[in-house]
Amino acid sequence: MYEIVAREDFSDSTFLLEVHHPLLSKAAKPGQFVIVMSHADGERIPLTIADFSPDRGTITLVIQAVGKTTREMQQNNRVGSGLYALVGPMGVPSHIGDAGKVICVGGGLGVAPVYPQARAFKQRGAYVIGIVGFRNKDLIFWEDRFRAVSDELIICTDDGSAGIKGLVTDGIERAIQAHSDIDEVIAIGPPVMMKFAAEVTRPYQIKTLVSLNPIMVDGTGMCGGCRVSVGGEMRFCCVDGPDFDAHQVDFDELMSRLARFRKEERRALERWDRSDNCRLLQEDRDVSD
Numbered sequence: 001m002y003e004i005v006a007r008e009d010f011s012d013s014t015f016l017l018e019v020h021h022p023l024l025s026k027a028a029k030p031g032q033f034v035i036v037m038s039h040a041d042g043e044r045i046p047l048t049i050a051d052f053s054p055d056r057g058t059i060t061l062v063i064q065a066v067g068k069t070t071r072e073m074q075q076n077n078r079v080g081s082g083l084y085a086l087v088g089p090m091g092v093p094s095h096i097g098d099a100g101k102v103i104c105v106g107g108g109l110g111v112a113p114v115y116p117q118a119r120a121f122k123q124r125g126a127y128v129i130g131i132v133g134f135r136n137k138d139l140i141f142w143e144d145r146f147r148a149v150s151d152e153l154i155i156c157t158d159d160g161s162a163g164i165k166g167l168v169t170d171g172i173e174r175a176i177q178a179h180s181d182i183d184e185v186i187a188i189g190p191p192v193m194m195k196f197a198a199e200v201t202r203p204y205q206i207k208t209l210v211s212l213n214p215i216m217v218d219g220t221g222m223c224g225g226c227r228v229s230v231g232g233e234m235r236f237c238c239v240d241g242p243d244f245d246a247h248q249v250d251f252d253e254l255m256s257r258l259a260r261f262r263k264e265e266r267r268a269l270e271r272w273d274r275s276d277n278c279r280l281l282q283e284d285r286d287v288s289d
């Protein structure tokens with residue numbers, strides 16, 4: 001068991017777990033991920049290492065509860081409990097080169113995985129323009145952390161309740177217009193966001209990297225479940241990625257493959273909702289008894 005030493009809930013669906021794992025905390029690099037089993041019968045799911053602290057001997061995960069496993073974790077993984085298994089660090093670390101000026105873009109949950117890259121670029125001496133996007137101001141998290149590693153920070157909200165009203169693509173366009181010397185853009189978020197971020201930078205021929213999130217099974221390059229098309233070639237996200245050249249990625253194929261098991265995912269969630277393990281339902285029953 002790997003003990004959960006801190007938890008923070010950012011919204012109804014997004015939460016942070018800080019997990020004690022001294023070895024992993026020393027080995028982790030920006031861009032890498034872990035495969036987690038929250039309990040002995042649990043599914044294995046990939047989660048990005050959103051932060052790591054060798055001093056505290058911990059890694060940090062930021063999780064969005066979208067289906068059976070992540071909702072189960074949201075319900076059960078409290079401080080003092082533990083994660084059953086944790087494998088990593090996995091994947092190729094992000095290349096933190098000698099770019100002089102970079103834009104680091106996080107859309108929604110993507111703010112967490114792009115943060116260690118922004119920090120690493122800042123530590124390398126780059127001028128960092130952070131762009132974070134959320135549906136509204138209540139969903140904003142890690143603004144303070146991002147601000148601390150950014151020379152400029154652009155906040156975008158869909159409804160204009162904080163920062164500029166618009167999508168992160170509007171923020172990217174704004175930053176490019178203000179700076180003609182951007183060396184690199186790193187954009188992490190939902191696939192559709194990464195697809196359109198790539199289209200904004202393409203005409204300017206600015207190197208753009210994205211971190212892909214296909215469905216993974218073994219995470220070791222054996223099953224082919226995470227295959228993605230990049231520049232017309234098949235690549236395995238777990239061992240060749242997760243970072244790839246955004247201008248070469250076939251995002252439409254990625255999105256269609258992500259939807260392949262929707263029926264099974266819905267059934268698993270419904271089964272769990274009906275089971276005695278789902279505390280929400282249990283609480284409803286207690287109230288009506």
Ligand SMILES: Cc1cc2nc3c(=O)[nH]c(=O)nc-3n(C[C@H](O)[C@H](O)[C@H](O)COP(=O)(O)OP(=O)(O)OC[C@H]3O[C@@H](n4cnc5c(N)ncnc54)[C@H](O)[C@@H]3O)c2cc1C
Nearest residue numbers: 045046047048062063064066067068069070213214215265
């Ligand atoms: C390298 C990598 C890093 C990731 N990092 C994080 C992270 O830091 N935090 C986090 O919350 N999630 C992350 N994910 C996604 C996470 O693994 C999935 O959300 C999780 O496996 C869903 O499991 P579930 O049983 O809760 O939902 P499921 O029942 O499997 O799916 C529920 C819904 O989520 C969608 N979904 C399923 N898998 C993915 C996926 N891989 N990406 C996007 N949508 C998906 C499904 O289409 C469905 O609509 C990452 C994925 C990869 C490949």
Ligand code: FES
Nearest residue numbers: 217219221224238
């Ligand atoms: S998850 Fe099986 S090859 Fe990548």
